[in-house]
Amino acid sequence: MATNSAFIDTPTLPLSPETKLLAAFKNDTHPDKVYLAGREYLGEDGQISVLPLTWKIKQQIGGDPTLGTEYPPSLGVLEFTRRVTELALGKDSQAIVENRVLGVQTVGLTGAVRLGTELLRRWYSRSVAWSGPVYVPLPCHDSLVDTLKAAGILDVRQYRYWNAEQRVVSTDKLTEDLEQAPEHSVVILSASAHCPTGADLSQQDWTALAEVMARRRLLPFFLLPAQGLCLGDPDQDAWPLRHYASLGLEFLCAQSFSHSFTLYGERVGHLLLVLKQNSVLLAVQSQAESLVRSLWARPTVLGARVVATVLGNPANLAEWRDAIRGLAERCLLIREQLLEKLRLLGTPGRWDHLTQQGGLFCCTGLNAEQVRFLARKRHLYLLPDGCMNVTAINRQNLDYVAESIYLALTSAL
Structure with missing residues:
Protein backbone atom coordinates (compact mmCIF):
# COMPACT_ATOMS: atom_id res chain seq x y z
CA MET A 1 0.00 0.00 0.00
CA ALA A 2 1.38 3.41 -0.98
CA THR A 3 2.28 5.64 1.95
CA ASN A 4 2.92 8.86 0.05
CA SER A 5 0.45 11.17 -1.64
CA ALA A 6 0.10 10.87 -5.39
CA PHE A 7 1.08 14.55 -5.46
CA ILE A 8 4.34 14.09 -3.53
CA ASP A 9 6.46 15.38 -6.42
CA THR A 10 4.37 18.48 -7.09
CA PRO A 11 6.68 21.51 -7.12
CA THR A 12 5.71 24.69 -5.29
CA LEU A 13 5.45 27.65 -7.62
CA PRO A 14 6.75 31.04 -6.50
CA LEU A 15 4.17 33.55 -5.31
CA SER A 16 3.04 36.17 -7.78
CA PRO A 17 4.39 39.71 -7.23
CA GLU A 18 0.92 40.90 -6.20
CA THR A 19 0.51 38.09 -3.65
CA LYS A 20 3.92 38.85 -2.15
CA LEU A 21 3.16 42.55 -2.04
CA LEU A 22 -0.19 42.03 -0.30
CA ALA A 23 1.39 39.67 2.23
CA ALA A 24 4.07 42.24 3.03
CA PHE A 25 1.40 44.92 3.48
CA LYS A 26 -0.66 42.74 5.82
CA ASN A 27 2.39 41.94 7.92
CA ASP A 28 3.32 45.62 8.17
CA THR A 29 2.22 47.06 11.52
CA HIS A 30 2.92 50.72 10.71
CA PRO A 31 -0.19 52.86 11.36
CA ASP A 32 0.26 54.93 8.17
CA LYS A 33 0.73 52.04 5.74
CA VAL A 34 -1.08 52.36 2.39
CA TYR A 35 -1.74 49.61 -0.15
CA LEU A 36 -1.74 51.21 -3.60
CA ALA A 37 -1.69 48.00 -5.65
CA GLY A 38 -5.27 46.78 -5.25
CA ARG A 39 -7.66 46.23 -8.16
CA GLU A 40 -10.99 47.35 -6.68
CA TYR A 41 -12.49 50.83 -6.63
CA LEU A 42 -12.09 52.16 -3.08
CA GLY A 43 -14.19 54.89 -1.51
CA GLU A 44 -13.03 57.73 0.74
CA ASP A 45 -13.20 55.38 3.72
CA GLY A 46 -10.63 53.08 2.12
CA GLN A 47 -13.18 50.29 1.67
CA ILE A 48 -14.44 48.71 -1.54
CA SER A 49 -17.15 50.97 -2.90
CA VAL A 50 -20.58 49.59 -3.82
CA LEU A 51 -22.95 51.60 -5.97
CA PRO A 52 -26.23 52.27 -4.10
CA LEU A 53 -28.09 51.34 -7.29
CA THR A 54 -26.37 47.96 -7.44
CA TRP A 55 -27.25 47.30 -3.80
CA LYS A 56 -30.88 48.31 -4.42
CA ILE A 57 -31.25 46.08 -7.48
CA LYS A 58 -29.73 43.14 -5.64
CA GLN A 59 -32.29 43.53 -2.88
CA GLN A 60 -35.11 43.73 -5.40
CA ILE A 61 -33.94 40.57 -7.14
CA GLY A 62 -33.50 38.76 -3.83
CA GLY A 63 -37.07 39.59 -2.83
CA ASP A 64 -38.69 38.67 -6.14
CA PRO A 65 -40.42 35.27 -5.73
CA THR A 66 -41.08 35.02 -9.48
CA LEU A 67 -37.39 34.64 -10.32
CA GLY A 68 -36.54 30.97 -10.59
CA THR A 69 -33.35 29.22 -9.54
CA GLU A 70 -32.97 27.10 -12.65
CA TYR A 71 -29.71 27.00 -14.58
CA PRO A 72 -29.30 29.73 -17.20
CA PRO A 73 -28.45 28.83 -20.82
CA SER A 74 -24.79 27.92 -21.41
CA LEU A 75 -24.25 31.16 -23.32
CA GLY A 76 -25.67 33.21 -20.46
CA VAL A 77 -28.70 35.22 -19.43
CA ASN A 313 -34.80 50.31 -17.30
CA PRO A 314 -34.50 53.97 -18.44
CA ALA A 315 -34.60 55.36 -14.88
CA ASN A 316 -32.02 52.86 -13.64
CA LEU A 317 -29.84 53.49 -16.67
CA ALA A 318 -29.87 57.25 -16.10
CA GLU A 319 -28.99 56.75 -12.43
CA TRP A 320 -26.16 54.38 -13.33
CA ARG A 321 -24.73 56.80 -15.88
CA ASP A 322 -24.71 59.56 -13.25
CA ALA A 323 -23.07 57.24 -10.73
CA ILE A 324 -20.35 56.05 -13.08
CA ARG A 325 -19.64 59.64 -14.05
CA GLY A 326 -19.21 60.44 -10.36
CA LEU A 327 -16.73 57.58 -9.91
CA ALA A 328 -14.69 58.74 -12.89
CA GLU A 329 -14.72 62.37 -11.74
CA ARG A 330 -13.43 61.32 -8.32
CA CYS A 331 -10.55 59.44 -9.99
CA LEU A 332 -9.65 62.62 -11.87
CA LEU A 333 -9.96 64.74 -8.72
CA ILE A 334 -7.55 62.46 -6.85
CA ARG A 335 -5.07 62.76 -9.70
CA GLU A 336 -5.37 66.56 -9.71
CA GLN A 337 -4.93 66.77 -5.94
CA LEU A 338 -1.88 64.52 -6.00
CA LEU A 339 -0.37 66.54 -8.85
CA GLU A 340 -0.88 69.78 -6.94
CA LYS A 341 0.61 68.35 -3.73
CA LEU A 342 3.70 67.15 -5.63
CA ARG A 343 4.05 70.58 -7.24
CA LEU A 344 3.84 72.41 -3.92
CA LEU A 345 6.49 70.11 -2.47
CA GLY A 346 8.82 70.90 -5.36
CA THR A 347 9.00 67.28 -6.42
CA PRO A 348 11.59 66.77 -9.18
CA GLY A 349 10.38 66.01 -12.69
CA ARG A 350 7.13 66.60 -14.55
CA TRP A 351 3.93 65.00 -13.29
CA ASP A 352 1.36 66.14 -15.85
CA HIS A 353 0.94 62.52 -16.92
CA LEU A 354 -1.04 61.88 -13.72
CA THR A 355 -4.00 63.84 -15.08
CA GLN A 356 -3.52 62.76 -18.68
CA GLN A 357 -4.26 59.16 -17.75
CA GLY A 358 -7.72 57.87 -16.87
CA GLY A 359 -9.56 55.28 -14.85
CA LEU A 360 -8.42 53.55 -11.68
CA PHE A 361 -4.83 52.88 -12.61
CA CYS A 362 -1.88 55.18 -12.96
CA CYS A 363 1.74 54.67 -13.93
CA THR A 364 3.71 57.06 -11.72
CA GLY A 365 7.04 56.71 -13.48
CA LEU A 366 8.82 55.68 -10.27
CA ASN A 367 11.54 53.10 -10.83
CA ALA A 368 12.00 49.80 -8.99
CA GLU A 369 14.46 51.22 -6.48
CA GLN A 370 12.13 54.10 -5.62
CA VAL A 371 9.24 51.66 -5.23
CA ARG A 372 11.35 49.59 -2.81
CA PHE A 373 12.18 52.77 -0.87
CA LEU A 374 8.49 53.57 -0.51
CA ALA A 375 7.74 50.12 0.88
CA ARG A 376 10.77 49.91 3.14
CA LYS A 377 10.90 53.46 4.50
CA ARG A 378 7.38 54.84 4.03
CA HIS A 379 5.15 51.73 4.14
CA LEU A 380 3.58 52.51 0.76
CA TYR A 381 3.06 49.51 -1.47
CA LEU A 382 3.01 49.96 -5.27
CA LEU A 383 3.48 47.43 -8.04
CA PRO A 384 7.16 46.93 -8.97
CA ASP A 385 6.72 48.94 -12.19
CA GLY A 386 5.50 51.97 -10.21
CA CYS A 387 1.84 51.64 -11.16
CA MET A 388 -0.92 52.13 -8.62
CA ASN A 389 -4.65 52.33 -8.01
CA VAL A 390 -5.46 56.02 -7.50
CA THR A 391 -8.63 55.32 -5.51
CA ALA A 392 -6.48 54.02 -2.64
CA ILE A 393 -5.58 57.69 -2.08
CA ASN A 394 -8.06 59.66 0.03
CA ARG A 395 -8.24 62.77 2.19
CA GLN A 396 -6.64 60.97 5.12
CA ASN A 397 -3.51 59.79 3.31
CA LEU A 398 -3.08 62.21 0.38
CA ASP A 399 -0.44 64.37 2.10
CA TYR A 400 1.46 61.30 3.30
CA VAL A 401 1.48 59.70 -0.16
CA ALA A 402 2.66 62.92 -1.86
CA GLU A 403 5.36 63.49 0.76
CA SER A 404 6.52 59.88 0.39
CA ILE A 405 6.86 60.18 -3.38
CA TYR A 406 8.82 63.40 -2.89
CA LEU A 407 11.18 61.65 -0.48
CA ALA A 408 11.61 58.69 -2.84
CA LEU A 409 12.90 61.10 -5.47
CA THR A 410 15.06 63.30 -3.23
CA SER A 411 16.48 60.97 -0.57
CA ALA A 412 19.66 58.95 -0.95
CA LEU A 413 18.22 55.49 -1.58
Whole structure:
Protein backbone atom coordinates (compact mmCIF):
# COMPACT_ATOMS: atom_id res chain seq x y z
CA MET A 1 0.00 0.00 0.00
CA ALA A 2 1.38 3.41 -0.98
CA THR A 3 2.28 5.64 1.95
CA ASN A 4 2.92 8.86 0.05
CA SER A 5 0.45 11.17 -1.64
CA ALA A 6 0.10 10.87 -5.39
CA PHE A 7 1.08 14.55 -5.46
CA ILE A 8 4.34 14.09 -3.53
CA ASP A 9 6.46 15.38 -6.42
CA THR A 10 4.37 18.48 -7.09
CA PRO A 11 6.68 21.51 -7.12
CA THR A 12 5.71 24.69 -5.29
CA LEU A 13 5.45 27.65 -7.62
CA PRO A 14 6.75 31.04 -6.50
CA LEU A 15 4.17 33.55 -5.31
CA SER A 16 3.04 36.17 -7.78
CA PRO A 17 4.39 39.71 -7.23
CA GLU A 18 0.92 40.90 -6.20
CA THR A 19 0.51 38.09 -3.65
CA LYS A 20 3.92 38.85 -2.15
CA LEU A 21 3.16 42.55 -2.04
CA LEU A 22 -0.19 42.03 -0.30
CA ALA A 23 1.39 39.67 2.23
CA ALA A 24 4.07 42.24 3.03
CA PHE A 25 1.40 44.92 3.48
CA LYS A 26 -0.66 42.74 5.82
CA ASN A 27 2.39 41.94 7.92
CA ASP A 28 3.32 45.62 8.17
CA THR A 29 2.22 47.06 11.52
CA HIS A 30 2.92 50.72 10.71
CA PRO A 31 -0.19 52.86 11.36
CA ASP A 32 0.26 54.93 8.17
CA LYS A 33 0.73 52.04 5.74
CA VAL A 34 -1.08 52.36 2.39
CA TYR A 35 -1.74 49.61 -0.15
CA LEU A 36 -1.74 51.21 -3.60
CA ALA A 37 -1.69 48.00 -5.65
CA GLY A 38 -5.27 46.78 -5.25
CA ARG A 39 -7.66 46.23 -8.16
CA GLU A 40 -10.99 47.35 -6.68
CA TYR A 41 -12.49 50.83 -6.63
CA LEU A 42 -12.09 52.16 -3.08
CA GLY A 43 -14.19 54.89 -1.51
CA GLU A 44 -13.03 57.73 0.74
CA ASP A 45 -13.20 55.38 3.72
CA GLY A 46 -10.63 53.08 2.12
CA GLN A 47 -13.18 50.29 1.67
CA ILE A 48 -14.44 48.71 -1.54
CA SER A 49 -17.15 50.97 -2.90
CA VAL A 50 -20.58 49.59 -3.82
CA LEU A 51 -22.95 51.60 -5.97
CA PRO A 52 -26.23 52.27 -4.10
CA LEU A 53 -28.09 51.34 -7.29
CA THR A 54 -26.37 47.96 -7.44
CA TRP A 55 -27.25 47.30 -3.80
CA LYS A 56 -30.88 48.31 -4.42
CA ILE A 57 -31.25 46.08 -7.48
CA LYS A 58 -29.73 43.14 -5.64
CA GLN A 59 -32.29 43.53 -2.88
CA GLN A 60 -35.11 43.73 -5.40
CA ILE A 61 -33.94 40.57 -7.14
CA GLY A 62 -33.50 38.76 -3.83
CA GLY A 63 -37.07 39.59 -2.83
CA ASP A 64 -38.69 38.67 -6.14
CA PRO A 65 -40.42 35.27 -5.73
CA THR A 66 -41.08 35.02 -9.48
CA LEU A 67 -37.39 34.64 -10.32
CA GLY A 68 -36.54 30.97 -10.59
CA THR A 69 -33.35 29.22 -9.54
CA GLU A 70 -32.97 27.10 -12.65
CA TYR A 71 -29.71 27.00 -14.58
CA PRO A 72 -29.30 29.73 -17.20
CA PRO A 73 -28.45 28.83 -20.82
CA SER A 74 -24.79 27.92 -21.41
CA LEU A 75 -24.25 31.16 -23.32
CA GLY A 76 -25.67 33.21 -20.46
CA VAL A 77 -28.70 35.22 -19.43
CA LEU A 78 -30.17 36.33 -22.77
CA GLU A 79 -31.30 39.78 -21.62
CA PHE A 80 -27.84 40.40 -20.17
CA THR A 81 -25.99 39.51 -23.38
CA ARG A 82 -28.37 41.67 -25.43
CA ARG A 83 -28.04 44.71 -23.18
CA VAL A 84 -24.26 44.62 -22.77
CA THR A 85 -23.79 44.09 -26.50
CA GLU A 86 -25.79 47.27 -27.10
CA LEU A 87 -23.80 49.03 -24.38
CA ALA A 88 -20.57 48.22 -26.19
CA LEU A 89 -21.60 48.75 -29.81
CA GLY A 90 -24.58 51.11 -29.52
CA LYS A 91 -28.20 50.19 -30.18
CA ASP A 92 -28.02 51.41 -33.76
CA SER A 93 -24.90 49.40 -34.63
CA GLN A 94 -25.06 48.03 -38.16
CA ALA A 95 -23.42 44.82 -36.96
CA ILE A 96 -26.32 44.24 -34.54
CA VAL A 97 -28.91 45.12 -37.19
CA GLU A 98 -27.34 42.63 -39.62
CA ASN A 99 -27.15 39.91 -36.94
CA ARG A 100 -23.37 39.60 -37.15
CA VAL A 101 -22.69 39.74 -33.40
CA LEU A 102 -22.31 36.91 -30.92
CA GLY A 103 -22.39 37.59 -27.17
CA VAL A 104 -21.47 35.04 -24.50
CA GLN A 105 -21.67 35.59 -20.75
CA THR A 106 -18.41 34.57 -19.10
CA VAL A 107 -16.78 34.21 -15.70
CA GLY A 108 -15.24 37.65 -15.51
CA LEU A 109 -12.83 39.30 -17.96
CA THR A 110 -10.38 36.41 -17.64
CA GLY A 111 -13.09 33.97 -18.67
CA ALA A 112 -13.86 36.08 -21.73
CA VAL A 113 -10.20 36.17 -22.74
CA ARG A 114 -9.89 32.41 -22.20
CA LEU A 115 -13.02 31.57 -24.21
CA GLY A 116 -12.07 33.92 -27.03
CA THR A 117 -8.57 32.47 -27.19
CA GLU A 118 -9.91 28.90 -27.23
CA LEU A 119 -12.13 29.80 -30.18
CA LEU A 120 -9.24 31.40 -32.01
CA ARG A 121 -6.87 28.49 -31.45
CA ARG A 122 -9.39 26.03 -32.89
CA TRP A 123 -11.11 27.94 -35.67
CA TYR A 124 -9.38 31.21 -36.60
CA SER A 125 -8.09 31.24 -40.20
CA ARG A 126 -8.19 27.46 -40.50
CA SER A 127 -7.21 27.74 -44.15
CA VAL A 128 -3.77 28.96 -43.14
CA ALA A 129 -3.37 26.72 -40.07
CA TRP A 130 -3.18 29.63 -37.64
CA SER A 131 -1.30 28.95 -34.42
CA GLY A 132 -0.39 32.46 -33.34
CA PRO A 133 1.16 34.77 -32.58
CA VAL A 134 -0.86 36.82 -30.13
CA TYR A 135 0.54 40.27 -29.39
CA VAL A 136 0.08 41.82 -25.95
CA PRO A 137 0.99 45.34 -24.82
CA LEU A 138 4.15 46.00 -22.86
CA PRO A 139 3.37 46.41 -20.02
CA CYS A 140 0.31 44.31 -19.28
CA HIS A 141 -0.91 42.26 -16.36
CA ASP A 142 0.87 38.91 -15.96
CA SER A 143 -2.45 37.07 -15.77
CA LEU A 144 -3.19 38.02 -19.39
CA VAL A 145 -0.19 36.10 -20.72
CA ASP A 146 -0.91 33.21 -18.35
CA THR A 147 -4.49 32.98 -19.66
CA LEU A 148 -3.34 32.93 -23.27
CA LYS A 149 -0.82 30.19 -22.57
CA ALA A 150 -3.35 28.16 -20.60
CA ALA A 151 -5.53 28.19 -23.73
CA GLY A 152 -2.68 26.69 -25.73
CA ILE A 153 -1.19 29.83 -27.30
CA LEU A 154 2.55 29.50 -26.77
CA ASP A 155 3.59 32.15 -29.29
CA VAL A 156 2.86 35.26 -27.23
CA ARG A 157 4.75 38.38 -28.27
CA GLN A 158 4.86 41.94 -26.97
CA TYR A 159 4.40 45.24 -28.72
CA ARG A 160 5.79 48.41 -27.16
CA TYR A 161 2.93 50.40 -25.65
CA TRP A 162 4.35 52.60 -22.90
CA ASN A 163 7.15 55.16 -23.14
CA ALA A 164 8.44 55.10 -19.57
CA GLU A 165 10.75 58.07 -20.10
CA GLN A 166 8.11 60.44 -21.46
CA ARG A 167 5.27 58.68 -19.59
CA VAL A 168 2.95 58.52 -22.59
CA VAL A 169 1.66 55.89 -24.99
CA SER A 170 4.42 55.05 -27.47
CA THR A 171 2.29 55.23 -30.61
CA ASP A 172 5.26 55.20 -32.98
CA LYS A 173 6.80 52.08 -31.45
CA LEU A 174 3.39 50.42 -31.22
CA THR A 175 2.77 51.04 -34.91
CA GLU A 176 6.28 49.93 -35.84
CA ASP A 177 5.84 46.61 -34.01
CA LEU A 178 2.43 45.88 -35.53
CA GLU A 179 3.64 46.78 -39.03
CA GLN A 180 6.12 43.93 -38.63
CA ALA A 181 3.63 41.44 -37.17
CA PRO A 182 2.85 38.40 -39.37
CA GLU A 183 -0.51 38.43 -41.14
CA HIS A 184 -3.38 36.86 -39.16
CA SER A 185 -1.73 37.76 -35.85
CA VAL A 186 -4.14 38.55 -33.02
CA VAL A 187 -3.50 41.83 -31.20
CA ILE A 188 -4.77 42.46 -27.66
CA LEU A 189 -5.83 46.10 -27.41
CA SER A 190 -7.14 48.07 -24.44
CA ALA A 191 -10.21 50.00 -25.61
CA SER A 192 -10.03 52.30 -22.56
CA ALA A 193 -8.48 52.48 -19.07
CA HIS A 194 -5.37 50.51 -20.01
CA CYS A 195 -4.10 48.42 -17.12
CA PRO A 196 -1.70 49.11 -15.53
CA THR A 197 -0.73 52.49 -17.05
CA GLY A 198 -4.11 54.21 -17.32
CA ALA A 199 -2.91 55.76 -20.61
CA ASP A 200 -5.02 55.32 -23.75
CA LEU A 201 -4.84 55.99 -27.46
CA SER A 202 -6.60 59.06 -28.84
CA GLN A 203 -9.39 58.76 -31.42
CA GLN A 204 -6.89 59.91 -34.03
CA ASP A 205 -4.51 57.15 -32.94
CA TRP A 206 -7.29 54.55 -33.12
CA THR A 207 -8.19 55.67 -36.63
CA ALA A 208 -4.59 55.36 -37.82
CA LEU A 209 -4.21 51.99 -36.09
CA ALA A 210 -7.35 50.65 -37.80
CA GLU A 211 -5.69 51.26 -41.16
CA VAL A 212 -2.65 49.27 -40.06
CA MET A 213 -4.78 46.43 -38.68
CA ALA A 214 -6.83 46.16 -41.88
CA ARG A 215 -3.84 46.40 -44.25
CA ARG A 216 -1.75 43.90 -42.28
CA ARG A 217 -4.78 41.58 -41.83
CA LEU A 218 -4.44 41.60 -38.03
CA LEU A 219 -7.35 40.65 -35.77
CA PRO A 220 -8.12 43.01 -32.86
CA PHE A 221 -9.02 41.48 -29.50
CA PHE A 222 -10.22 44.38 -27.36
CA LEU A 223 -10.28 44.54 -23.58
CA LEU A 224 -13.04 46.69 -22.04
CA PRO A 225 -12.62 46.18 -18.29
CA ALA A 226 -14.36 49.27 -16.90
CA GLN A 227 -16.65 50.89 -19.47
CA GLY A 228 -17.55 54.40 -18.34
CA LEU A 229 -14.98 54.62 -15.58
CA CYS A 230 -12.26 56.16 -17.72
CA LEU A 231 -13.94 59.17 -19.37
CA GLY A 232 -17.11 59.10 -17.28
CA ASP A 233 -19.18 58.25 -20.37
CA PRO A 234 -19.76 54.61 -21.44
CA ASP A 235 -20.27 55.70 -25.05
CA GLN A 236 -16.93 57.52 -25.19
CA ASP A 237 -15.08 54.63 -23.57
CA ALA A 238 -16.48 52.27 -26.22
CA TRP A 239 -15.60 54.56 -29.15
CA PRO A 240 -12.78 52.34 -30.50
CA LEU A 241 -15.12 49.34 -30.74
CA ARG A 242 -17.84 51.34 -32.47
CA HIS A 243 -15.36 52.88 -34.88
CA TYR A 244 -13.85 49.53 -35.85
CA ALA A 245 -17.33 48.02 -36.24
CA SER A 246 -18.34 50.94 -38.51
CA LEU A 247 -15.38 50.10 -40.76
CA GLY A 248 -16.63 46.54 -41.15
CA LEU A 249 -13.68 45.06 -39.26
CA GLU A 250 -13.99 41.74 -37.48
CA PHE A 251 -12.94 41.65 -33.83
CA LEU A 252 -13.38 40.16 -30.38
CA CYS A 253 -13.92 42.06 -27.13
CA ALA A 254 -13.68 40.91 -23.52
CA GLN A 255 -15.93 42.96 -21.24
CA SER A 256 -16.04 43.11 -17.46
CA PHE A 257 -18.64 44.70 -15.17
CA SER A 258 -16.76 44.38 -11.89
CA HIS A 259 -15.69 48.04 -11.76
CA SER A 260 -18.54 49.75 -13.58
CA PHE A 261 -21.24 48.03 -11.51
CA THR A 262 -19.10 47.27 -8.40
CA LEU A 263 -19.87 43.56 -8.85
CA TYR A 264 -16.46 42.22 -7.87
CA GLY A 265 -17.56 38.97 -6.25
CA GLU A 266 -20.07 38.04 -8.95
CA ARG A 267 -17.46 37.77 -11.74
CA VAL A 268 -19.70 39.11 -14.49
CA GLY A 269 -17.95 39.11 -17.84
CA HIS A 270 -18.90 38.92 -21.50
CA LEU A 271 -17.22 37.90 -24.75
CA LEU A 272 -18.32 39.84 -27.80
CA LEU A 273 -17.56 38.71 -31.36
CA VAL A 274 -18.28 41.02 -34.28
CA LEU A 275 -18.22 38.97 -37.48
CA LYS A 276 -17.98 40.04 -41.12
CA GLN A 277 -21.03 38.04 -42.18
CA ASN A 278 -23.90 36.42 -40.34
CA SER A 279 -23.60 33.18 -42.35
CA VAL A 280 -20.96 31.96 -39.88
CA LEU A 281 -22.77 33.12 -36.74
CA LEU A 282 -24.54 29.86 -35.90
CA ALA A 283 -21.39 27.82 -36.48
CA VAL A 284 -19.29 30.05 -34.19
CA GLN A 285 -22.08 30.07 -31.62
CA SER A 286 -22.19 26.26 -31.57
CA GLN A 287 -18.44 26.07 -31.04
CA ALA A 288 -18.59 28.68 -28.27
CA GLU A 289 -21.36 26.74 -26.53
CA SER A 290 -19.35 23.52 -26.73
CA LEU A 291 -16.31 25.26 -25.20
CA VAL A 292 -18.38 26.81 -22.42
CA ARG A 293 -19.65 23.36 -21.42
CA SER A 294 -16.06 22.22 -20.94
CA LEU A 295 -14.87 25.38 -19.18
CA TRP A 296 -17.58 26.36 -16.67
CA ALA A 297 -20.75 24.70 -18.02
CA ARG A 298 -23.06 27.61 -17.12
CA PRO A 299 -22.44 31.13 -15.81
CA THR A 300 -23.80 32.63 -12.61
CA VAL A 301 -27.10 34.50 -12.61
CA LEU A 302 -27.28 37.23 -9.95
CA GLY A 303 -24.71 39.66 -11.33
CA ALA A 304 -26.01 39.27 -14.87
CA ARG A 305 -29.55 40.01 -13.68
CA VAL A 306 -28.33 43.15 -11.90
CA VAL A 307 -26.63 44.48 -15.03
CA ALA A 308 -29.58 43.59 -17.27
CA THR A 309 -32.05 45.22 -14.85
CA VAL A 310 -30.04 48.44 -14.76
CA LEU A 311 -29.47 48.67 -18.51
CA GLY A 312 -33.03 47.66 -19.39
CA ASN A 313 -34.80 50.31 -17.30
CA PRO A 314 -34.50 53.97 -18.44
CA ALA A 315 -34.60 55.36 -14.88
CA ASN A 316 -32.02 52.86 -13.64
CA LEU A 317 -29.84 53.49 -16.67
CA ALA A 318 -29.87 57.25 -16.10
CA GLU A 319 -28.99 56.75 -12.43
CA TRP A 320 -26.16 54.38 -13.33
CA ARG A 321 -24.73 56.80 -15.88
CA ASP A 322 -24.71 59.56 -13.25
CA ALA A 323 -23.07 57.24 -10.73
CA ILE A 324 -20.35 56.05 -13.08
CA ARG A 325 -19.64 59.64 -14.05
CA GLY A 326 -19.21 60.44 -10.36
CA LEU A 327 -16.73 57.58 -9.91
CA ALA A 328 -14.69 58.74 -12.89
CA GLU A 329 -14.72 62.37 -11.74
CA ARG A 330 -13.43 61.32 -8.32
CA CYS A 331 -10.55 59.44 -9.99
CA LEU A 332 -9.65 62.62 -11.87
CA LEU A 333 -9.96 64.74 -8.72
CA ILE A 334 -7.55 62.46 -6.85
CA ARG A 335 -5.07 62.76 -9.70
CA GLU A 336 -5.37 66.56 -9.71
CA GLN A 337 -4.93 66.77 -5.94
CA LEU A 338 -1.88 64.52 -6.00
CA LEU A 339 -0.37 66.54 -8.85
CA GLU A 340 -0.88 69.78 -6.94
CA LYS A 341 0.61 68.35 -3.73
CA LEU A 342 3.70 67.15 -5.63
CA ARG A 343 4.05 70.58 -7.24
CA LEU A 344 3.84 72.41 -3.92
CA LEU A 345 6.49 70.11 -2.47
CA GLY A 346 8.82 70.90 -5.36
CA THR A 347 9.00 67.28 -6.42
CA PRO A 348 11.59 66.77 -9.18
CA GLY A 349 10.38 66.01 -12.69
CA ARG A 350 7.13 66.60 -14.55
CA TRP A 351 3.93 65.00 -13.29
CA ASP A 352 1.36 66.14 -15.85
CA HIS A 353 0.94 62.52 -16.92
CA LEU A 354 -1.04 61.88 -13.72
CA THR A 355 -4.00 63.84 -15.08
CA GLN A 356 -3.52 62.76 -18.68
CA GLN A 357 -4.26 59.16 -17.75
CA GLY A 358 -7.72 57.87 -16.87
CA GLY A 359 -9.56 55.28 -14.85
CA LEU A 360 -8.42 53.55 -11.68
CA PHE A 361 -4.83 52.88 -12.61
CA CYS A 362 -1.88 55.18 -12.96
CA CYS A 363 1.74 54.67 -13.93
CA THR A 364 3.71 57.06 -11.72
CA GLY A 365 7.04 56.71 -13.48
CA LEU A 366 8.82 55.68 -10.27
CA ASN A 367 11.54 53.10 -10.83
CA ALA A 368 12.00 49.80 -8.99
CA GLU A 369 14.46 51.22 -6.48
CA GLN A 370 12.13 54.10 -5.62
CA VAL A 371 9.24 51.66 -5.23
CA ARG A 372 11.35 49.59 -2.81
CA PHE A 373 12.18 52.77 -0.87
CA LEU A 374 8.49 53.57 -0.51
CA ALA A 375 7.74 50.12 0.88
CA ARG A 376 10.77 49.91 3.14
CA LYS A 377 10.90 53.46 4.50
CA ARG A 378 7.38 54.84 4.03
CA HIS A 379 5.15 51.73 4.14
CA LEU A 380 3.58 52.51 0.76
CA TYR A 381 3.06 49.51 -1.47
CA LEU A 382 3.01 49.96 -5.27
CA LEU A 383 3.48 47.43 -8.04
CA PRO A 384 7.16 46.93 -8.97
CA ASP A 385 6.72 48.94 -12.19
CA GLY A 386 5.50 51.97 -10.21
CA CYS A 387 1.84 51.64 -11.16
CA MET A 388 -0.92 52.13 -8.62
CA ASN A 389 -4.65 52.33 -8.01
CA VAL A 390 -5.46 56.02 -7.50
CA THR A 391 -8.63 55.32 -5.51
CA ALA A 392 -6.48 54.02 -2.64
CA ILE A 393 -5.58 57.69 -2.08
CA ASN A 394 -8.06 59.66 0.03
CA ARG A 395 -8.24 62.77 2.19
CA GLN A 396 -6.64 60.97 5.12
CA ASN A 397 -3.51 59.79 3.31
CA LEU A 398 -3.08 62.21 0.38
CA ASP A 399 -0.44 64.37 2.10
CA TYR A 400 1.46 61.30 3.30
CA VAL A 401 1.48 59.70 -0.16
CA ALA A 402 2.66 62.92 -1.86
CA GLU A 403 5.36 63.49 0.76
CA SER A 404 6.52 59.88 0.39
CA ILE A 405 6.86 60.18 -3.38
CA TYR A 406 8.82 63.40 -2.89
CA LEU A 407 11.18 61.65 -0.48
CA ALA A 408 11.61 58.69 -2.84
CA LEU A 409 12.90 61.10 -5.47
CA THR A 410 15.06 63.30 -3.23
CA SER A 411 16.48 60.97 -0.57
CA ALA A 412 19.66 58.95 -0.95
CA LEU A 413 18.22 55.49 -1.58
